[in-house]
Amino acid sequence: MTKKVTVPDIRATKQNGNRFTLVTCYDYTSATMIEASDIEMILIGDSLGMIMLGYDGTVGVTIEDVVHYGKPVKRGAPSKFIIADMPFGSYNVSVEQGIISANRLFTGIGCDAVKLEGGKRSAGVIRGIVEAGIPVCGHIGLTPQTSSLMGGFKVQGKSIEAVEELLADAKAIEEAGAFLIMIEGVTAAGTQYIRKNIGIPIIGIGAGADCEVQALILHDMLGLYEWAPKFAKKFADLRPQIIDAFNTYHKEVVEGVFPSPEYSYNTKVEGLED
Numbered sequence: 065m066t067k068k069v070t071v072p073d074i075r076a077t078k079q080n081g082n083r084f085t086l087v088t089c090y091d092y093t094s095a096t097m098i099e100a101s102d103i104e105m106i107l108i109g110d111s112l113g114m115i116m117l118g119y120d121g122t123v124g125v126t127i128e129d130v131v132h133y134g135k136p137v138k139r140g141a142p143s144k145f146i147i148a149d150m151p152f153g154s155y156n157v158s159v160e161q162g163i164i165s166a167n168r169l170f171t172g173i174g175c176d177a178v179k180l181e182g183g184k185r186s187a188g189v190i191r192g193i194v195e196a197g198i199p200v201c202g203h204i205g206l207t208p209q210t211s212s213l214m215g216g217f218k219v220q221g222k223s224i225e226a227v228e229e230l231l232a233d234a235k236a237i238e239e240a241g242a243f244l245i246m247i248e249g250v251t252a253a254g255t256q257y258i259r260k261n262i263g264i265p266i267i268g269i270g271a272g273a274d275c276e277v278q279a280l281i282l283h284d285m286l287g288l289y290e291w292a293p294k295f296a297k298k299f300a301d302l303r304p305q306i307i308d309a310f311n312t313y314h315k316e317v318v319e320g321v322f323p324s325p326e327y328s329y330n331t332k333v334e335g336l337e338d
């Protein structure tokens with residue numbers, strides 16, 4: 065178990081060269097395994113829409129879904145820095161709506177920060193939430209909630225114009241008071257350029273090595289999900305092992321191998337014939 069990192073620890077990575085890791089999590093059992101590991105940070109991501117609920121994307125996830133899946137994560141990983149995602153529709157009406165939604169995550173889960181997508185367009189709501197006392201992480205690049213505007217899940221920052229646009233978004237997020245910014249699905253060179261020109265640390269996911277925090281989706285890095293993007297290294301490949309275990313269990317039951325006496329309660333019952 066590691067000592068819990070704080071907002072100042074995360075901010076300090078910009079100067080001190082420390083590197084942190086983040087994984088997504090949406091359930092108690094996985095949270096207890098992260099708690100037992102050296103990983104410092106958890107995101108209760110709205111990717112739970114695909115991973116836990118079988119949706120096509122993140123749109124459709126509600127603030128109550130994030131609270132529901134987030135509470136057991138907090139119980140299982142009390143010493144990790146937890147960020148909760150603000151789902152689509154929970155902050156795009158007004159600054160007031162964004163503050164109400166952030167309050168719900170902050171008090172309902174007991175998370176340490178909230179994350180929301182969008183650069184310049186989200187600056188007002190970021191400022192409002194920060195002024196309300198809740199630490200905010202921005203999110204730019206390939207933003208899944210609005211991926212249809214980008215023509216799907218496409219790598220961003222492929223031209224100097226596109227990178228300058230991303231930098232303008234990152235600066236707007238920083239100026240609005242966010243302490244951290246997630247950059248997703250952006251060219252490594254583009255991320256490096258943005259990092260050199262902003263004063264807050266970056267969580268990169270599919271954004272190259274030049275980031276203070278690296279993030280991965282838990283089900284991608286463990287090889288549990290049916291599909292994973294190019295950047296998602298499988299640190300374990302559990303899906304085939306789990307399917308093998310299901311098939312071995314099925315075979316042993318069909319063949320009368322399981323449960324053997326070893327897996328049965330063999331105490332003699334008084335009055336019952338052998």
Ligand code: KIV
Binds near residue numbers: 107109248
């Ligand atoms: O919802 C999510 O899991 C995310 C990922 C990009 C980490 O935001």
